[in-house]
Amino acid sequence: VLSVSLGASPPLPSFVDDTLAIGSFHAVAKGITVVCSGGNSGPYPQTVINTAPWIITVAASRIDRAFPTAITLGNNQTFVGQAFYTSGLRDRFYPIVYGEDIASTSSDEDSARRCEDGSLNATLARGKVVLCFQSRSQRSATVAISTVTAVEGAGLIFAQFPSKDVSVSSRIPCVQVDFTIGTSLLTYMEATRNPLVKITSSRTVIGKQISPEVAVFSSRGPSSLSPSVLKPGVAAPGVNILASWSPASSQLDPPLNFKMESGTSMSCPHISGIVALLKAIHPSWTPAMIKSALVTTASTKDQYSQNIVAEGAPHKQADAFDYGGGHVDANRAANPGLVYDAEMSDYVCLLCFMGYNSSAISTMTGKPTQCKESSNCVVNLNLPSIVIPNLKQWLTVSRVVTNVGPVNSIYTARVEAPVGTYVRVKPSVLSFNSSMTKLKFRVIFNSLLRVQGRYSFRNLFWEDGLHEVQIPLVIRTVIDDSYAET
Template identity: 35%
Template sequence: MTGFAARLTPREVEALSTMDWFLHAYPSRVYRLQTTHTPEFLGLRLPSHGMWNESNMGEGIIIGLLDTGVTPGHPSYDDHGMPPPPAKWKGRCDLNASACNNKLIGARSFISYDGRKRRSASTPVDEDGHGTHTSSTAAGAFVKRANVNGFAPGVAAGMAPRAHIAAYKVCHEDSCMGHDMLAALDAAVDDGVDVISFSIAADPIAQGTFNAISKGVFISCSAGNEGPDPGLVNNDAPWLLTVGASTTDRVFLASVKLGNGRKLDGESLHRPLSFKPKMLPLVYPGFVTATIINHGTAMHRPHSPDVASFSSRGPSQITPGILKPDIIGPGVNILAGWNSQAFALLSGTSMSCPHLSGIAALIKKAHPGWSPAAIKSAIMTTASVTDNTGGPILDEQHRPADLFAVGAGHVNARQAIDPGLVYDLTPEDYVPYLCGLGYNDSAVSALTRKPVRCSSLKSISQGELNYPSISVTLQANSWKSVSYTRTVTNVGKPTSIYAVKVDMPKGVSASVTPTTLSFEKVNQKKSFSISFRRSGGRSGRVGGQLRWVSRKHVVRSPISIRLK
């Protein structure tokens, strides 16, 4: 047993702390949820070289979703043509026998009944809709004629439409208890899931998720919906993929036409059949008249993607030396399954998170031997930093978005399946990093579930972790250089040569040694060092990039620089 949940008074916790087996007691807080065109927008459906072709749509991969449950019988869970789950699957379905199938292979509730919640919370049925939406976004089956009140018509599908879904209900009426989530995380790992999708803002899940990545399970988490203010990013442990939200190129156009002929463009999902575009008086100011004109669904909006205003920004308050969020993905007006109606359009990092969960499942299918860190690196180093006009990705004020809004950039699924090089990490590699944060032996042991003595290890700083992005702080009035070492693994052609390209902002210089990396076989590792030095007196936060370029690949790492 690695832990238990109990209702204790502070005095009882104090008494427990004297036991020789006691490591830590964590309060179980309440957390909140972070609330079909995207397969085309992300290039998954391309007939000749789309990611679906190279990954067989994620067939055989199991995605576990910690959320509000599922809606039995929803068309997104249709299992037509689906094979049975792989033999490693150990989970169960607590719905009626006919509700689960080869698509929806598992459904359990982990909500503890304490007298305040309805007993219906103990079933995996989704009373909210959120869990149905996220699970169908990650791995929903193809559903024809999907729409919401006539908007966004077409075929709906998840990112990995042939992957299996296992649902773990941990939220009820928008409340998610920490101990329920930790229990579900352990159960999902024991059940045999390959990917966990976690659309809840809950920093204390670090312990359960570290156990998951130690067993080879990839974790995708919401960055949170507290943007655009800085420093509010959630789920920022370095072994998690922290996902922010972006727009797509689809909009639902509507205009307000004023009596003086002026037109104000916007969006609307409300189009009552009885409404006629007749000029009516405005409440304020009363002397103008106006009307609303609906234009319907429009595609190929310029300057997309851009960063959603609500998407939480870095820097991380816990680990500012790790750039967070890691990536952004589609999270605005996403069409997916719902409980009270067939489909709904929702926005939030809850919606962007399962997009990345599904894409991770596709990569896992194409590269079953890759670690969670390798999959994460592939997603980050191939991300796009430009929009569909070729300009920089913009924020909610139509200005170039900074690194704390986009992380490595917008997910580029077609490139992520073939990244060339990856920055890999084992679970053991995080231990010197945790010791370097100043945690004591018992805290690190509780997190890793193994005995750890930090005094016997060589601790490392946050910037020294072999991470796909780089964060560095350069002190004022000091021209001393700061150097980090990184190691890359060749997952592309056996014989390949990469040359380095570094772009630095004014006031900072950087050098890389060596300047070329030559590989002779797959899985060969090469190390390099990068040194930073101030060359000016400015202060603030600036960004740069490091690229390793071969004939076929560009392996890009964003660099966040703090000039004190």
């Protein structure tokens, strides 16, 4: 398995020009599964990266661990934020100041409000807790931590968009709160002659948070390069992940050997580890089969059996463009029942259909390629999902499933049709035996709404009483082919 926590930002290079897509293509051709991070440009749509269909692209989710940290004001009012700081300030009150009110002579109030580099007056900040507010241009508390540390502030309270992402601060406490609490603190400060605050040490609490949730920063689909290929593919924990860290790469003083980090670069290795385990259990499985097992067994429910939520502005019910098939379930992936396999020739057919010329594809694959007229290789690519970004009228999509469960199995189709879409599966029953391990089925779609619609999300299930093999159905009804998703 190759675990690749990197990638380019949109606009994405074509598959035939993307070094990651090319390298991963050759790896997959050799039977090596490639897992890549999906990017950290969420919650905005069409920001997902590493979108080649032969890659497993991973979204980031939040688990049920939190680090509550109490903030007590001089009037004994207490708020709770999150921090990862166990040393704590001395058990006393400290003066608290607003970044905007202590701007340096070389800065402006907007920069000081965000606590940008060099924006604070060191004399006015020294020995005090500084209140800063996040902005669209500065979404991380890391810069504010560095700024307050440089002016010898006693601590930082960072008001931000609702998120569970916690920044590590080794020298001063950084308590992250939402805008509501930040505004309450500011109101107290404006109404008090000498405002004070006390910050207690952080605690670790497990099992009190609803999880999983799709992280606010996790890049979203659809793919800007190939919208018919569902990306991301699956979600895994990527918020506040404690892992080893190279002291040489740390910007913190003193350098750290371990660090709490968030990002799809953290969720990617989770999937890579599960892939290694699946390959050990099923050494004959291809990369496509492993990807299928992960996607079709992923969960779309939280621990309370409610639909997973995606962090954002505001929060919303998560869909396939947030988490692909859902949140990874390693145990279920080991026994998926059915898998959707694909050949390298299928991917070459897709490249041809996307308009790349034979010469460019030959250079990419390292083999002579001659593109021929063929059926729609995009919608019929044997992926564990069906995405139709431009459904106008009747359309038939085909898939082939391989039985990897009990030899004599009978599966029945169950469809949840996307809003405004007719969906029918033929045949609706698949009977496997020792000589029939692969079976083909068709899914017939038709638009019931003559409108330029939005994407709608539902699922198709194959069930045998033991397994529930789920693939996402993502449909957008259109009238005009070139209609932009704006």
